[in-house]
Amino acid sequence: MKKAVIGIDIGGTYTKFGIIDRQGNCLNDSFINTDIYKDFDKFLLQLNKEIENTLSGIQEKIEIKGVGVGAPNGNYYRGTIEYPPNLHWKGIVPVTEKMKNFFKGIPVVLTNDANAAAIGEMIYGGARNMKDFIVITLGTGLGSGIVVNGELVYGHDGFAGELGHINVKLRGRECGCGRKGCLETYVSATGIKRTVFRFLAERIVESELRNISFNDLTAKMITEAAHRGDPIAIDAFEFTGRILGAKLADTVAHTSPEAIFLLGGLANAGELILNPTIRSMEENLLPIYRNKVKVLLSGLSDLNAGVMGASALAWKELEKK
Ligand SMILES: [Zn+2]
Numbered sequence: 001m002k003k004a005v006i007g008i009d010i011g012g013t014y015t016k017f018g019i020i021d022r023q024g025n026c027l028n029d030s031f032i033n034t035d036i037y038k039d040f041d042k043f044l045l046q047l048n049k050e051i052e053n054t055l056s057g058i059q060e061k062i063e064i065k066g067v068g069v070g071a072p073n074g075n076y077y078r079g080t081i082e083y084p085p086n087l088h089w090k091g092i093v094p095v096t097e098k099m100k101n102f103f104k105g106i107p108v109v110l111t112n113d114a115n116a117a118a119i120g121e122m123i124y125g126g127a128r129n130m131k132d133f134i135v136i137t138l139g140t141g142l143g144s145g146i147v148v149n150g151e152l153v154y155g156h157d158g159f160a161g162e163l164g165h166i167n168v169k170l171r172g173r174e175c176g177c178g179r180k181g182c183l184e185t186y187v188s189a190t191g192i193k194r195t196v197f198r199f200l201a202e203r204i205v206e207s208e209l210r211n212i213s214f215n216d217l218t219a220k221m222i223t224e225a226a227h228r229g230d231p232i233a234i235d236a237f238e239f240t241g242r243i244l245g246a247k248l249a250d251t252v253a254h255t256s257p258e259a260i261f262l263l264g265g266l267a268n269a270g271e272l273i274l275n276p277t278i279r280s281m282e283e284n285l286l287p288i289y290r291n292k293v294k295v296l297l298s299g300l301s302d303l304n305a306g307v308m309g310a311s312a313l314a315w316k317e318l319e320k321k
Contacts, residue, residue: 001063002027005318006051006103007311009113010034010071012086015047018304019058020311024124027062029307030054040089041098048102067108068314069095070116070306077158079110085176086140109317113137113306115152115161117298118145119316120309121261126299133259134251135298136163136244137305138266138273141176142184142191148255163251164188168243187244189219189265195236196222207232223269237272244273245280252281252289263298263305270297 004027008017011034018029032050037043055062073084079096081089096108111119118135121127127135131150137143142164146153153160164184165177172181173194185191196209196217208225209217209232225233248260266273278295285293300308 001061003065004062005066005068005311005314006064007307007309007314008047008067008069009116009306009310010069010074010081010087011113011306012072015043016304016307017047017051017054018307018311019055019062019064020308022315024308024311026304026307027060028054028058029304035088038088040093040095043089044098044102064103064106066314066318067099067103067106068116068310068312068317069099069108069110070113070310070313071095071110072113074110074112074115075158076109076111076115076152076154079108081110107314107317109313111152111154111313112143112145112159113309114143115145115154116309116313117143117263117300117305118147118152118309120300120305120312121145121263121298122147122150123312123315124300124308126261126296127259130258132255132257133261134255134257135261135263136248138188138262138264140188140190140265142188146255146257153255163247166247166250168247183243183247187240187247187266192219192222192236192240192266193217195239196232199232199235199239203232205231209233219265219269223272226269226272234272237269238276240266241273241276242280245277245282246284248277248281248293248295249284249286249289252293253286256289257293259294259296261296261298263300267297 004021014031015034016031019027081093099108114137127133135145144161144163146161165182167181169181173185175182175185222233
């Protein structure tokens with residue numbers, strides 16, 4: 001019988017999952033809507049139904065060895081989602097405890113989505129032979145997973161590695177966390193939009209981005225405009241990369257990683273974001289670290305990184321036992 005795990009990626013809009021073997025092959029996958037379920041129990045019931053359907057669609061005989069879950073504000077130690085900003089469920093949701101009722105006897109493990117991406121990078125992606133690295137996810141916000149000596153850093157409470165909320169500027173841009181000047185208000189898909197709008201207001205130069213509303217603007221549009229030579233878009237990437245690079249230089253001082261991987265919407269801009277980030281990081285690094293730390297694009301595809309990360313978490317947990 002073929003051994004596999006279920007990787008579940010809970011997001012604000014969709015919850016995606018896949019049945020993944022140890023080599024990273026996806027045997028089958030599907031998704032359900034997250035945002036139509038105000039009640040977590042109803043969500044779980046539907047998710048379980050869809051997983052049953054998806055399992056029955058696989059020809060081979062499968063033995064499910066474990067379940068891994070990646071979720072915003074996921075707590076590894078407690079198996080809970082705690083005060084998630086982009087989900088309907090309020091307070092503390094005991095996710096693994098409730099899931100164990102469905103997956104009788106099968107271990108269920110949970111962590112936040114960026115930590116799951118880091119484990120995915122380690123098991124299936126570009127960090128397969130690395131023991132010290134950092135994964136930065138550049139989506140709506142900025143998430144991070146920090147791996148030291150081959151282990152993800154969870155901290156004493158399970159919430160280590162929130163680089164999105166380190167401070168870039170005192171009394172800077174308002175952040176969804178209630179504070180000001182956080183890194184993700186500058187460096188994320190939303191952050192670069194805010195930068196584009198600031199530049200448009202301050203400058204009179206022609207830009208194809210002038211006729212787009214804030215809500216319609218996407219990181220992809222800014223990327224395409226930059227490729228066509230739009231000065232506002234190009235400068236927005238430069239500004240974003242400079243801030244990210246400076247903060248990565250600080251981060252290197254904490255764990256001295258071999259590499260930093262970028263993943264997510266803004267990372268799809270490739271060299272537009274990589275080049276200013278690397279330049280700024282090198283300028284700001286302590287000399288002993290210079291020209292040693294690789295900044296790379298993730299080896300995982302943006303489309304399935306969450307599911308692969310969650311399944312990698314399940315495999316890693318099984319290997320610990
Ligand atoms: Zn914040």
